[in-house]
Amino acid sequence: MKLKKIIETCGFHCIKINNLGVSFGEQVVLKDVNLHIHCGSLNAIIGKNGAGKSTLVRAILKDVPTKGNIEYRDTKNGKMKDLKIGYVPQSINIEKNTPLSVYDLIASFAYHYPVFLPKNKRIYEEIKTHLETFEAADLIDKQVCNLSGGQLQRVLLSMAIMDKPKLLLLDEPVSGIDKNGMELFYKTISYLKSHYDLAIILISHDLEYVKQYADHVVLLDQTVLKQGTVKEVFESPEFASVFATETVDKWIKEG
């Protein structure tokens, strides 16, 4: 993978999530979530289905009403800034035959020049350069609905980091990507981590990859049950109890 712009992580930025809570009516989905995220680190959020992982993503993006706050701090001089977030969803709403090319997709999100007018040369070249970062430049004129899961993920990644976010929020793809694709996905994000000045939060469903790549693991179930290094979390009694019951659930369902 040839990443062009190489910006070393500065180690001075951090993102603090304080007492974050989300409720839908009477139902409490998240409460008292406290996270401290350093730039240049890959933070994996794990937990069983319904633990509030995707709600956490929406809360960080301010897509749902929340309690608590999110701070973005420069520890060098203590100044707060606006936090720019790049977000990569699990999938997007594109069905078969949608008349949308990769150029249309990215230009719609990132530029004002209307995509229904003849292609703008400058924008086209800019998008191409961004796609090159992920070896996806040749996809620019492809129809989005014809991309493979891995290709789409690369396009969405380049779109997410285009405006140099300080936090990259990723929902790990669950379908349409084979084992090689997953390997590539994780390699790409660990490369991003060390070569861009950003922190990464990854919602993950695959404990094997988390074990291999994450710097910090957060076990979530309504609130943070346990967080720390891979070793600390994976060997904790909380981890055992959450994932033990999940295997039983699975066993009951399949039995």
Place this chain on the structure above:
Amino acid sequence: MINWTSWLDYGFMRNALLAILIITPLFALLGTMIVNKKMAYFSDALGHSALTGIAVGVVFGMQDTTISMVIFAIAFAMLLNKISSRNTASTDTIISVFSSCSVAIGLAILSAGGNFSKYSAILVGDILSITTQEIWYLVAIFVSTILFWILGFNYLNAISIHRTVAKSKQIPVKLMDNLFAVLVALIVMLSIKWVGILIINALLILPAASARNISANMREYHLFSLIFSVFSGVVGLVVSYYTNVATGPMIVIIASVIYFATYLYGRRK
């Protein structure tokens, strides 16, 4: 021997042609986004709400029911938007319920005293009755729609692809949703007299749906939608003149034929 330009000798035919040349491109543009956002039900319900809008105007003793129609439709559109953003039950069911309810109320009021025949023209529409002043209204809304489309289409498109990603890129999701709903409401209400409640949705959906069958990107999508829409409009008008059939239905028949043709062509590809 038929004289192929004789229809232009009549002032009402020239007005009708002008109106069609304004309405069909508008419908082609809006249709692309209505189909993208899967709002076919929404625009259909909106069309039907015209009856209620007229009824409200009649109840309040208004001279010009267009105003009550527009106001009611905008309120109705915002309400539908609000309900469908809270995805509590399936949206199409809720929209159907609201739509049938408002149609029923409209029909009940308008048919009181056996007077409904006075309003039945609005069901099929009559493009031949359009006046020069009414054409100017259409020109005004045409210009504003084009401006809105140039400034807002990327946002609308981004939102239809993924709301949360759009939000993360600082796109005003709710505002754009509401503006679009209001615009659709306005255009549907201002053209419903000429096009008719029963077929307005077909005119909105068919050109875009046909274009979608054969397009690979947004430029082709818009271009084909425009061509199909204007073509069915103009040809429909001319054919209806020579065959003495109502114009609206004739336009829809032609648009449907185009749809089936592009469907077959798209599948072969």
